[in-house]
Amino acid sequence: MAFSCVRRLWLCATLRVSHAGLQGSLSMSRKPSPAARLLLASHGLQAEALQPTGRFGVLTKEDVLKAIALKPGSSLPSRSPAISQPPVPASGPSVPESLPHTQSPLPRKKPVIAPVYPQKAGKAMYTDEKISAEKRSIACRLGQSKNSIPHEYVSALCQVDSVLSLAAQLGKDGVQVSIGDFIIKAAALSLKTVGFAESGGVDVAVTMATPDGIVSPVISRVGSRGLLDIATVTRELADRARQGKIPPKECEGGTFCVSLLDSLAVSYCTSIVSVPHPLVLSVGSTSSRILPAESAGHEGGGINDDWEAESRMVHCKLLNVTLSCDATRMDAERAGQFLKNFRYNLEQPLRLLL
Incomplete structure (x- = not known):
């Protein structure tokens, strides 16, 4: 009984150490996400020089955008404080004045315009007609003939x-x-x-x-x-x-x-x-x-x-x-x-x- 308890404690400690080592190795990997990899290649940045904030040490797109927003030559701090951004106007995001002229703003998405279909105001697009007694009788007689003859x-x-x-x-x-x-x-x-x-x-x-x-x-x-x-x-x-x-x-x-x-x-x-x-x-x-x-x-x-x-x-x-x-x-x-x-x-x- 005592031996099984000691063995169970030893297995839990081994798994805890392995999980901690796995998290440590992932946190030091700095593996960029697909969107972050595209931004790094387009702006000539290195993933090793940036601090990842994603889960398991993944370098996210927001990490790369923060680095792009800084001036060239400045190093990123280990933990950057939260930056309060002004509200974005309805016309789209604007380029900060502190950015140099060599950096181009992010592409703007074209607004989606819903199609407008013509409608008659206050009038229906169809007219209901009542079936006459003669037409109803003809339809019933033909249906019975088709099914029975x-x-x-x-x-x-x-x-x-x-x-x-x-x-x-x-x-x-x-x-x-x-x-x-x-x-x-x-x-x-x-x-x-x-x-x-x-x-x-x-x-x-x-x-x-x-x-x-x-x-x-x-x-x-x-x-x-x-x-x-x-x-x-x-x-x-x-x-x-x-x-x-x-x-x-x-x-x-x-x-x-x-x-x-x-x-x-x-x-x-x-x-x-x-x-x-x-x-x-x-x-x-x-x-x-x-x-x-x-x-x-x-x-x-x-x-x-x-x-x-x-x-x-x-x-x-x-x-x-x-x-x-x-x-x-x-x-x-x-x-x-x-x-x-x-x-x-x-x-x-x-x-x-x-």
Whole structure:
């Protein structure tokens, strides 16, 4: 017991001596800090001639600045008394008058100016608009349809040079028929081809914008109507839709829905299938492309030589259409067959005049 107490006292004394020797060696090291080392090098001072005040004998930046503030040739006292400095003005630190002209003042930091953003005094930067009952109903119905109905999407590119040429020729004769009227007629005939609807019994809903949202008035028996009759009904519905005079009764039913987005310069779009329309055809705007004559649907052989490539390239107008369908009513194979027939009917517009 006595031996363990003596051993413990001897270890404590050894550690105390080692700690004192370590502090003594550190206090005599005069190792400068990085900032102090930079000031010593820039002003040509020696670390051995200065008295460190930092922890463990580290020469700090304040020690070097005190030495710089003294006159050249004067030795530092072992313990310098505290020097009272006058308050620094707002413009920045000034150089004491006792310093020679050869010593430059410390660099001044540029003031940081906070950016000023324009604000309207007393006015909000936005306007809250209330959602109408029609828009709220449309959003709820589309959300329920997207979550409960399995969707299939099929897209195709249709060349519409012949349709545009025929519509322009009819316009010169006073018959105003748009490309949308050709699309509605071609869609009705294509539904009959795939066996989705009976001949003449296709009711097509056309999406139109109103001040309160989107409505889809129905054009009945499109298959048995002519292009001029379809054009007249479509223009009359569009005028009433802009005035908000489409009653909900005219939007009921419909075998098929066509969403015409060509006026909005939309090249591609996929619509959400909503009850009661199991099929929705989204039609974008036309785009110009340069294609080989064979792939563009023109007569003639393929491109065999490089020098013939330029002479067989043609400028075409293409239309991107996307069919969104309820997978329980029409699968992807039948949807592809529908687009194939739709493309053929649209690229041969004379068939739509029969």
